[in-house]
Amino acid sequence: MLIIGIDPGISGSICFFEDGKILEVIEMPVMIDGKKNKKQVNGAQIYNEFSKKINKKQDDEVRVVIEQVSAMPGQGVTSMFNFGQSFGILKGICSAMQLPMFFVRPAKWKKYFNLINSQKDASRTRAIEIFPYFSTQLSKKKDSNKADAILIASFYYETHQKDD
Template sequence: MLIIGIDPGISGSICFLEDGIIKDVLEMPTMTEGKKNKKQVNGSQIYNEISFRIKTYEKKNIKVVIEQVSAMPGQGVTSMFNFGQSFGILKGICSAMQLPIYFVRPAKWKKYFNLINSEKDASRTRAIEIFPYFSSNLSKKKDSNKADAILIASYFNETYKND
């Protein structure tokens, strides 16, 4: 089974996990928009990246797991709108591709990996512990978003029961 774990947002990532093995992780494709050159997710590129990686799979053997995000206290209205827009684009693309989508709240997967109330970088450390062969791809502090996508996919892989 191929699990596509997605940490949504401009600085998020997409992980492709096959039978518990990381096949690929990519930073969220983005593009600049408007006069202020603000970054936003690039829906067309996301579609292309996912399509390319799933072409050898039957859709019944693919599961998309997106982190279920919501507004957070202290975040600005504009940034939360942009974050929600990214979440909606990802949902729309996966729905249009007719891929089964599952949602997992951050608290749920973080609790599973004992990351509640830990620093952002703790997910990177945890992902390296679980997948040491992938550590060279998680060597920078900014790779914590890749680690989140990996752990989201891994959480689903370890807890999902095919009923």
Template sequence: MINLFVGIDPGCSGAIVVISESGEYVSHLNTPTVKVGTKSRVNGAQVATFLLQYRGEISHAYLEQVGAMPGQGVSSMFTFGHAAGNVEGILQGMFLPYSLVTPQAWKKSAGLIGSDKDAARSRAIQLYPSLRALDAKAKGQAIADALLIARHGLGVKS
């Protein structure tokens, strides 16, 4: 049996990354969305379809634990929390074991405490230089965060 691990940067602009137990990149999915009125919502069916490709191979998922951030509006926080809850519900519904990981915890293990937002992408590019998806500024940032979340869960030193 292959042991795969999932890292999830939640939110409508997040990403889901699958890595092997040695930290090797396997695949990723930028969080798919659908429009509901004027709002974007996570396309849960597409997230589940992506994860189902690895049915029986995923040992554990690591989901960034989200909370309210200072200065963020009520509407945007609701949308963000809705997206994170959607993905957590999918993990539960698929009976995948998962852990919530605080941003402070995964950033500490990646050596990013006190760094700017783009430091995660720079670190991920160092660790995965052939992963061209990291080159895109915004989408690459989400993939980088998800990669480092998964690596934190594995205890792989970044």
């Protein structure tokens, strides 16, 4: 089964995960929007990435697991609107492609990997511990979003295998 783990948002990542192994992790595809050169999620590119990976798989062989995000205190209205827009684009693509979606709250997958109240970078360290063969692609601090996507996919794989 192909599991697509997603850390949503402009700086998020998408992990393609199958049979307990990482196939590929990509940074969230983005494009420049408007006169102020703001970035937004590139839905067409996400669709293309999904299509390439899904290819000949049946719908029941694919699971899309998206981090269930919500507004947080202290975040600006504009940034939260943009974040919600990114989340909506991902849901729309999955709906249009008729891919089953599952949502997991950050607290749930982080608790599973013992990352509650840890630094943002701790998920990168944990992903390297679990998947040492992927460590070269998680070598930079900014790769913590890739690590989050990996751990989201891995969480689903480890906790939902019996259900599928």
